[in-house]
Amino acid sequence: MAAATFAYYNHKFSRFNFIDFGEWVFYSGESEVFVPKEEAYIMIVFSSLQEEVSDVIKRVRNVKNLPIIAIDLAQNRKPNENGAVYLTSGINTLLSVVHRFHITHSPCVLLIERQSAARYKQATFIERL
16 A cells, blocks of 8 residues: 555656756856746756757747746856747756756756746656757
8 A cells, every 4th residue: 555655646746846946046148047037938958069059949839939948958158049048057956957857858848837936847748859
């Protein structure tokens, strides 16, 4: 019975994860700390060493015209443009994002929605681009 309860809990609550921008610090632009203001974002995790982010963004189906945050695993800082906010962070934070969301491929995309002030919940499965 305990094993079944654990398996159910692990399945049900590990499907969707949370990102807390109050706990993890991301930088946009040169050195500005990113503070989320919108109710939902399309989050792209990519590496600028693999391909240009503008090519990745073109492949995203943004049917709701939501703002995009793009987390660069290579940590190349880029100015925000075309409605996208480019984020970088320290290696520990980037590894935590990869681990928490079980990211196995780059680039990938998912939708996150606000749960509280700085806490966002994964609202869709991770889609490989």
